[in-house]
Amino acid sequence: MKEFSKTYDHTKVEGTIYDKWLKSGYFTPENLPRAESRKPYTIIMPPPNANAPSHVGHALGYTIQDILIRFERMRGRKTLWLPGTDHAGFETQVVFEKKLEKEGRSRFKMQREEFYKEIWKYVQENKYISEEAIKRLGASCDWSRNIFTLDPEIVKIVYQTFGQMYKDGLAYRAGRICNWCPKHQTGLSDLETKYEERTEPFYYFKYGPFTIGTSRPETKFGDKYVVMHPKDKRYAKFKSGQKLDLEWINGPITATVVKDEAVDVAFGSGVMTITPAHDPVDFEIAQRHGLEIETIIDKRGRLLPIAGEFAGQKILETRPKIVEKLEKKGLLEKIEEKYKHNVQLCYKCGNLIEPQIVMQWYIKMTEKLPDGRPSLRAMALEALDKKEVEIVTEKFEKIFRHWMENIRDWPISRQIWWGIPIPVWYCGGAEKASGPKMGFAGHIAPEVSNGKIRTYRLRNHNLKTGDRVAFENSQSKLLFGYGVMTTADKKPVGDIQLPDALHGGKYNTTKELIAAFERLHPDRKVTKDTPAWLYTYQFKPFSEQDKKEGCGQIIISSENPKTCPACGGVNLIQDPDTFDTWFSSGQWPFAALMANDAKSNLTLPLLNKERKGEADFQTYYPTQVMETGWDILFFWVARMIMLSYYKTGYKTGKPPFKKVLLHGLVRARDRQKMSKSKGNVTDPLGVIDTYGTDALRFALVFSTAAGNDIPLSEDKIRGMKHFANKLWNIARYVLTNVSIPNSQFPVPKREAKSLPHTVPNALVWGYKLKTITAADREISKKLQATVASVTKNLENFRLHEAAQAIYQFSWHEFADKYIEESKKQLKDEKTKKNTLYTLYFVLTTILKLLHPFMPFVTEEIWSKLDQKEMLMISPWPK
């Protein structure tokens, strides 16, 4: 019998227990004594952001995962919980830029290398802090396999996937309108923006014979198209293409009438002017009609020279001045002061999104693969249909499907520096195409060009030599060509002359090219009525260097290529962008395992033997459970399913994970979202200091169904601390019972399999049983029911019910009833031994049942029982 303090003091226990676990090596599945013959059970930990301060939301996830892992480990599975860290590109860069801002600095005044070095250092520090926090939560993950999304082994896999996607035509580059945050100066996916309702003035201006309405007068400088619905009788006298001279902000302009069905007849005056470069709807209209696109606002959100006297000013500051000017010119008709509408904001900084036309890399979501495999979306949906992947929290399956059905192509490039650089080089250094006609030198997607480089000659357009152009199918919006204009010419628009003399094209006429295209894409008919099927438009070069002529070849390479394989040019320009963080973390389940395979110098902490030949990917994939917050269902889970099926799943039927378990947000007790500004943030480490890890863990999973948001109050955590203490004292009572001298306390000769009076087992206990009381029978029955309930509920991921069952039994059955009764039974010689057996057996069983939830206090009590093995690996009761 060891020392047993009157109350449980977590501060004295948690550190030593965690060290003991670490030293045991049992976090590493290969070290588990019973694991060899058993099936692997794998959970990949959602890698915390490298910038992240600890948050109870994270604590919830780690707790749930640790519960599952400890449960399965005790059940004899070969249990791997793989930890890692996410560089979290944009998120981390935003946090770091805020820090710079406080120091009066800015990334726009820094060299890229310098910036990267600093942020790397910052991330390393935070990574350590975050890992320590995970340890304090008691997480039994395999630290020997700890991995980071920027580890070279991961980057290599990410590059390989990208290259493969490019070859398959899934990854493509296009210049189209995208969400642009002027503060951070990067494009963002739709998921990275949010909407907010604003009440702002809505202005009506005179635009020649029309009245146009707008909430954004500052975008109106370049407006030279006036659009109305083709069936709007009020404007029937205006014909499509008709030119009108009229007075506008900075003097007289010529406007062109456009008829388009996108116009809502009922809204405003039914007439609008368009700003294609800064509005997605306008952009589409411009594309449909082949209109010129003019940029009004620069990447920083300031007006360009087209704005005349307003050039260089920030748009919001300029708005009233422009209205004033228009009013003075007599062009302001009226102002509707309280116009309610939604504005799109950057989800990080809350600044207005200013759509811009930028070259971005995209991943096709809905198009079949060239080898006949279904689209990424279809693969993911099929996985759900076949139940290869199951979303356990079932209400999210519907949400997931709904989102998938409306998915659009995913922009994966970001104009930020913190992240994995896009492994693409553009050949900008060799003069190849020449001749009297305007030429296009560049790349046409493999589906059209058969993967070879060709030079096509374009006739007449507004392009100048050196301009970058993209070819896009005006119907599918898919880009299939990209390159640089080479020489001037003046013939009609819209034709491509083939073959080109230089490369001996396979298609002799445009018709043939179209036919070839259509063979590949039977769903995309190209008709005579869509003359602009090869849509061309002009881009600003993305860098000065880019203006230099080259063959425009796109080279995908994980290492810096020295020369262009197509033309031999040496002036290769690396794509300046980085991948969306989710492009790399979307590959995490297989990448993390494969990368560990690639690390040859790993040694196992306990056995000190190399893990060679132990192919992690072979052994541990597919993983069993993906447990994460529902807020990243689309960001992450969807992408993991799609990318994993693309990479390893479709042919093998291997999903990245079999079950998806989603937990809710941890909220303050009044259901408010926790936020620093509200001052209601619960710091998990603070809670752990005061109440102990076990109390926090139990409070997090107790009495809230999976997937629901969890209101967490200090009262609740305190209550669970009381429970830990109760458990402690149950053990203290059993082990130090005053009336029984220590020497008489029975210690089982081997692991007892069941209660002695349900299946009498004298061999185990070395005693013959004498009198079994009603109380003994009762507690035995209840214990069995509890074991069954906890086991079943854990198997079904109903953690809250398992927790409730064990809590009820321990406190209100065992402590309140049986222990009270035992005080009498121990005084009677006839029932004494039997009572001791029962006390001991029930105690050890509830320690096991409770261990996944409250690992520290249970392991500590266990250590006082003179058991050979640690509780952590002791067999789960049946």
Add this chain to the structure above:
RNA sequence: GGGCGUGUAGCUCAGUUGGUUAGAGCGUUACAUUGACAUUGUAAAGGCCCCCCGUUCGAAUCGGGGCACGCCCACCA
């Protein structure tokens, strides 16, 4: 506009496929207790399980409608 969900004790929430007297934590009230327990125990109060209709021998649970609230997605110049 499209989709998903919630409504149960004063508060926060459980209630697996329909089945005794609907539960827990915290809070409240009374009593007991320093005895394994910075307490804990015993007991109590507190519920038209949002409303209406239906299915059923039987509904908090299933179906339809209504009311209230929340979330996600899309978005009109």
